Amino acid sequence: MELIVNVLAATVVAGTPLLLVALGELICERSGVLNLGQEGMMLMGAVAGFAAALSSGSLLVGVVAAIVAGIGMSLLFAFMAVTLAANQYAAGLALTIFGTGLSAFLGAGFVGSSIEGFSRVAIPLLSDIPVLGRVFFDQDPLVYVSFIAFAGVALFLRYSRAGLLLRAIGEDPEAANANGLQVLLVRYLAVAFGGAMAGLAGAYLSLAYTPLWTENMTAGRGWIALALVVFATWRPERLILGAYLFGAASILHLVLQGLGWKSSTELLAMLPYLVTILMLVLLSWNPARTRLNTPLSLGQPYRPGC
Amino acid sequence: MTSAIRLKLENIVKEYPGCRANDGIDLTVGAGEIHALLGENGAGKSTLMKVIYGVIQPDQGRIVWNGHEVRVDNPAQARRMGIGMVFQHFSLFETLTVAENIALSLPPDEARNRARLNQRIREVSERYGMALDPRRYVSTLSVGERQRVEIVRCLIQETTLLILDEPTSVLTPQEVSTLFATLRKLSKEGCSILFISHKLEEVRSLCHTATVLRQGRVSGDCQPADISANDIARLMVGDDTPISTQVTAAEPGATLIEIRGLGWKSKDPFGTSLSNVNLDLHKGEIVGIAGVAGNGQDELLKALSGEIRTGTGTITLDGVNIANLFPDQRRKLGVAIVPEERLGRGAVPDMSLADNALLTASGEGLVSRGLVRSGRVREFSREVIRRFGVRCTGENNTAGSLSGGNLQKYIIGREALQNPRLLVASHPTWGVDVGSAVAIHESLVRLRDEGASILLISEDLDELYQLCNRLGALCDGRLSPLAPTSELNIEQLGQWMAGEFESGEVAHAVA
C-alpha cells in the first residue's frame, strides 16, 4: 500500500512539468499557432530559473525568472510566426535549436552547482484524506500551481468570452478578422502564455524535480507535451489524465528496479517515447475522431489583408 | 435634404501593388434605398465594400455618414455606426453555436446575458421571416441558414445600412424570393441596403437604384427597373466584349458513361456523403448539375476523377468499370477534370504555366523514362496559351499571377488539348470576367460538338440553362432525376435543389 501511494505521488510529480507545458501549448494551439519550440523554451526556463535562484537565494525569484525567460523566447517565436507569418514548423524548430544552444551556453558555468529545491508543503485537512491526500495534497507548491493552472485553463476555455474568442480565432482567423477581432494580438498573447507555462515547467525541473542544471535536462519533455496536446484532442480534462499517464511511464523504470526487476536502464528509458508513439497511433488512426476539436487553422500562417 | 442621404462616398481611391482597385468612386445611398452595386469580377466592388465596412482604409477620398465625414478604422467601428455586412464567404465559426457566433460580434456587455441574447435572436429572426435556433451549431446549418445567421447578426445591432455581397449565389430560387421579401421589409422600415450582384434580372426586380463599376471607376448610375438587362451589361463590360455565346442545339450520340448506384460515405463529420447516384451521359451532350454548394458536388467530382475510390456502385466508361482506378489511369482512358478551385487544386499557384501543364498532361509525351522533356512541356504549354487565348507574357508566368479568367482558360485548354472523352467541369466560370466566361462556354460547346460528354456542375442557373441539354440537381449527396432543359422550369429545378424529389424521403425542407 505504502509503495502504491508513493508511486502515485511520484507519478503526479513526474507528470507536473508535462502538464504545465502542455497547458500552455494547448492555449497556444487553440489560437491556431503551433509552437514546436516548447523544448527550447523549457530549457531556457530551467537554466534561467536555476541561475536566478542560485544567485538570489530565493526560489520564487527563480520561478519568476524562468517565466520571464519563457515569455521572452515565445515572443521571439511570435515575431517570426505571427508578425512575419513565417512557416510555424520551421520557426518552432528554430526556437528549439536556439534554446538548446543558448541554454547550454548560458548554463555552462552552473553545471555541478546545486541548490535546495522546493520541498513538500502539506495542505491542512486535504492532506489527511487517505491515499489522495498524500498523492495530491502533500506536494511541493509548484504542483499546486499546476492544479490552479489546469482549472484556470479549463474554465477559461469553457466559460469566458475571451475563451470563445480564442477558439474562434483558432478556427478561422480570416472570419475572425472580418468580424473585427484582433487576431494578431490574441495570437501573441496565446503564444506568450505558452512561453510562460513552458518557462514554469522548466523551472519545475531545475528547482523541484531535480534541483540542478544539466544540458538538455528536459530530455524531450517539450516534444512529449506536444504529443500530449494531440492526445488530449485539445481538451484540458484529457490533458491532465494524459500528463499523469506519461508521468507514470517515465518513472516506471524506477518502480521496476525498486521491485528488483532486472532490466537495462537504457531500454526502460525508451518507455515514455514508445508510449508517446503508441498514444499518437491510438488517437490519430481515425482522423474523423480528432477533427471536431482540432483548431482548423492550426499551423497555417495568417496575415490580415494579405 | 442631407438627412435622407445615409451614405455618401466621394472620390474613393484604393491602390494595391500593381493595380488601382478603386479609382475615384462616388456613391450615394439614401435612407431605405435598396442600391445595387454592379460590376464584373475585379471591377472593384469588393474593395469598395471593404472600405465602407472598415476592413481596409482608402488611400484617398471622403466617407460621409448621415451628414458627417467619418473615418472607419475597423469593422467593429462600422458596426457601432450601424453598418452591417454579409460577406460572400460567410465569416461564421463552424464549431460555435449560432448564439456564440452572434455574441462574438456584439459589445461584451450586450453579449453577457446569454438567455436575453437568445430571446433577441428569436425575436429578430421571426420578425423578418428567417427562423433560427440560437443553440444550434453552425456546422449543422445549411448554406441558406448560415446566411440568415449573418443577416440576423447585423439586424440585432440596429443596422441602418446592410451590405450584402452576392447573397443569392448560394441560394435556391425559392430561398432567393424569401430573402427578397425580407429585404423589402427592411427597406420599408428605413434600412438602406447595398446589394452587390452580377445577376441583372435580380437587380432589376429588387433594387431601386444601381451604380455600375468598371475597372475601378463608376461607368454609370441608373434605375435598373427602367432599362434593359442588356444595357446594364454593356455598362459593366464596355462595348467590345461579347456578352453571351450563341449555343447551337446538341446532337447526343451513344451512351458513354453509366453511373449506377454510386455511393460514398464521408469520414468527415461535417462532410457530405453520396448516396445512390445514377446517371447516364451520352457522347456529344452537356449535362448540367445544379445545386447549392456543399451538397455533394465536390464529392461527385472526386468520385469521377478518381480522388475518391472507396465508394460503392459502378462508373462505366464505354463498358469498362473505372470506379476503382486511380486518377492517372482514368486520365489515360480520356477522363478530364476541371475542379472548382483553380488555384490550389487545378493549378499550383507558385509554379509556371509550363509546370502546370505537366500536372495533368504528362501522358502527352511530356515524360520519357522518368525524365521530364522540358522542351515538349513548354511547347504544349505554348499551344494551350495560343489556342485558348490565354493572356500572359509566356509559359514562364506563374499560375498565381494570372487573372481568374485567364487561368481558367488555361486549365480548360490543358484538358481540352488532351482530347478527352469525358470532361467534368465544376463552376468553370465562377469569379471569371464576362469575356473569359464566353470563351470558356465556347470551348465547352466545341468539345461537345467534337463528340465528348460534358458534365457541368454549377450554381449559376443561367449558365446551366444556356449550355445544357439536360439538367438535374444535387441535394445532400442525392441526385434528382434529369430532365431535358427545355421541359424543366426553374421552380421545378428549385424544388430539386431543395431536395424535393423522389427516391426516399426529403432530406430537409426549406422553410
Add this chain to the structure above:
Amino acid sequence: MLLLERRPVPSSLMRWASPLLALVLTIITGFVLFLVMGKDPVEGLKFFFITPVSDLSGLSELGLKMAPLLLCAAGLTVCYRARVWNIGAEGHFLMGALGASVMAIQLSESSGFWVLPLVLLTGVLAGMVWAAIAAGLKTHLHCNEILTTIMLNYIALNLLLFTVHGPLKDPFGFGFPQSVMFSDSALLPALIPGTRLHLGLAFGLLAAVAVWVLFARSFIGFQLNVVGQDHRAAEFAGFGVRRLTWFAFLIGGATAGLAGASEVTGPIGQLVPQVSPGYGYTAIIVVFLGRMNALGIVAASALLALTFIGGEMLQIAMHMPKAVTGLFQGLLLFYLLTCDAFIHYRIRRRKAALQPLSAAVTTASQEA
C-alpha cells in the same frame, strides 16, 4: 508607421540574399556576444571562422564534418521539398551507425573487398527501416511525423546506448561503453592520404548531385515538388501522395543511415555513445540555409561543419563553453527565417491617412 506588405511576386533576389544576410547578422551578434563576455571579438571570430580552415589538416577536418551533414541534408531536402517534416535524421543516423557496427563486428574475422560495402549497406538499410516506421505511421495511421520522428530519435539513442553498454561492449575496453575497433577491411579508405578525410565526403557530394538530378530533371522530383507546394493539386493530379511520402522517407533514411555508417567506419572506427554531436539536427539548418537546393546545401554544410570545429577551437583557445556551436547554429536559423519573411513581404511606410474624425463618429452613431 512601418507596414509589412505582401510583394506582388516573391523576390528571387531576397531568396538568395537571405542566407548571406543571416550569416552577417549572426556574425554581428557573435561580435557583440564576445564583447559582452569580455573577450576580444576579432580574435574570437578569427578562431571560430578562419583558424580552423587555414591549413590542409584543418580543411580535411572540415570535410570530415561536412560529410555526415551533407548526406543527412540531401535526404532531408527530398523530404522537405515534399513537406514531409522528417526531423528524424538524427535517429536514422544513429541506427545507420548501429547497424553498420553490428555487421562490422560480425565480420571482424573476415577480410575482402565485399566487407565494407556490406557494412555500409547494413547501415543504409537500418536507416531506411527506422524511416519506414515513421513513414508507415504517417501514411497509414495519420500520425504527425514531426512527433514520431523526434520520439524515434530518442528511442534510437537509447537503443544505441543499450548496445554499447550491453551486447556490443568491448569486453577488454576497461569498462568503457564502446565496441571493439573494427577490422581494417571494414574501414573507409582515406580520400586524401595522410589526412583523416575519408570516402564519406564523396558519398555526400554524390548525394547532392543526385538531388540536383532528381529535382531539375525527373518527373518524380516534379511530383515531390507538387506534393510539397500544393497537396490538393497533387491528389487531383493523381500523383500518389502516399507513395511519394514513402519515397521521401526512405531516401531520407538511406542517406542518413549511410552517414551514420560512414562515421563509424570512417574517423571513429568503432561504435561509441557520442557518435553524433547532433548532425541530424544540424542538417535541418543546412537544408533551410541551402534553400533546399543541391548547390546550396553543399555550401551550407561547409559553413555548419565550420561551426562544429570553430566551437571546439574556441573552447581550446579562449576557454569558451563548447555550447557556442549550438548557439551559433540556432542564431543562424533564427535570422534566416526572419530574413526569409522578406522574400514574400516588404516594408513600406504607411501613407498619411485621412484625418481622424472621432467626434463625427460618435455623433453619427448617436444619430443612427
